[in-house]
Amino acid sequence: ILNVEQSPQSLHVQEGDSTNFTCSFPSSNFYALHWYRWETAKSPEALFVMTLNGDEKKKGRISATLNTKEGYSYLYIKGSQPEDSATYLCAFKDFGNQFYFGTGTSLTVIP
Amino acid sequence: EPEVTQTPSHQVTQMGQEVILRCVPISNHLYFYWYRQILGQKVEFLVSFYNNEISEKSEIFDDQFSVERPDGSNFTLKIRSTKLEDSAMYFCASSQASGADTQYFGPGTRLTVL
Numbered sequence: 001i002l003n004v005e006q007s008p009q010s011l012h013v014q015e016g017d018s019t020n021f022t023c024s025f026p027s028s029n030f031y032a033l034h035w036y037r038w039e040t041a042k043s044p045e046a047l048f049v050m051t052l053n054g055d056e057k058k059k060g061r062i063s064a065t066l067n068t069k070e071g072y073s074y075l076y077i078k079g080s081q082p083e084d085s086a087t088y089l090c091a092f093k094d095f096g097n098q099f100y101f102g103t104g105t106s107l108t109v110i111p
Numbered sequence: 112e113p114e115v116t117q118t119p120s121h122q123v124t125q126m127g128q129e130v131i132l133r134c135v136p137i138s139n140h141l142y143f144y145w146y147r148q149i150l151g152q153k154v155e156f157l158v159s160f161y162n163n164e165i166s167e168k169s170e171i172f173d174d175q176f177s178v179e180r181p182d183g184s185n186f187t188l189k190i191r192s193t194k195l196e197d198s199a200m201y202f203c204a205s206s207q208a209s210g211a212d213t214q215y216f217g218p219g220t221r222l223t224v225l
Contacts, residue, residue, distance in 0.1 A: 031210055031211065032210050032211040034213075034214065036216075042218070043115075043202065043216040043217055043218045043219060044154075044202070044216045045216075046213045046214060046215065046216075049211055049212065049213055051211050089154065091154075093210040093211075096167055097159045097166050097167030097209070097210055098156050098159075098167050098169055099144075099146075099156040099210070100156070101146075101153045101154040101155070101156075102153065103153050
């Protein structure tokens with residue numbers, strides 16, 4: 001079973017602060033990395049699918065980078081807002097068709 | 112906007128009973144997935160399905176689990192003889208293309224085995 005780790009486990013930031021968190025995954029046999037935003041009582045919502053080493057993707061104030069050689073991805077949120085409060089989940093896919101999820105980073109943005 | 116739907120939202124069953132969890136993927140999607148999350152644990156991949164057959168399954172997906180696309184719109188997960196440890200949130204997801212494409216998740220079915 002492959003290990004995907006996310007850090008920190010939880011994070012509290014003030015509104016307006018920028019923040020980032022990490023997803024670590026095996027550097028071999030990489031196929032894709034998915035980032036999701038998961039609000040309580042809702043289903044995970046896809047943010048990004050990243051496939052190439054050096055990929056950078058952006059959606060509004062949220063962006064992500066990918067380093068497949070060293071096995072990590074960063075998710076950045078610029079100018080956090082209370083509505084950004086959620087769990088951010090990453091999932092690694094290898095060349096099989098299985099997905100391996102991290103435990104998530106729980107973000108709370110304090111107004 | 113099209114969305115993945117799942118029924119029921121909550122299923123309570125007795126140990127040893129069979130359950131069927133239902134999902135309606137987004138209509139033009141070709142790849143379908145089941146995941147589960149036991150309370151307090153990571154989301155776990157169960158199975159992926161394409162072209163009317165299983166394309167990959169995890170170690171969790173043993174002989175007591177099966178999937179079916181009976182009518183071209185529904186995608187079902189059957190657990191033949193439920194165990195206490197099957198209690199979890201079960202999520203269905205679908206995507207247009209394979210694993211490098213965006214997956215859309217349903218709202219989940221909470222299965223409680225007593």
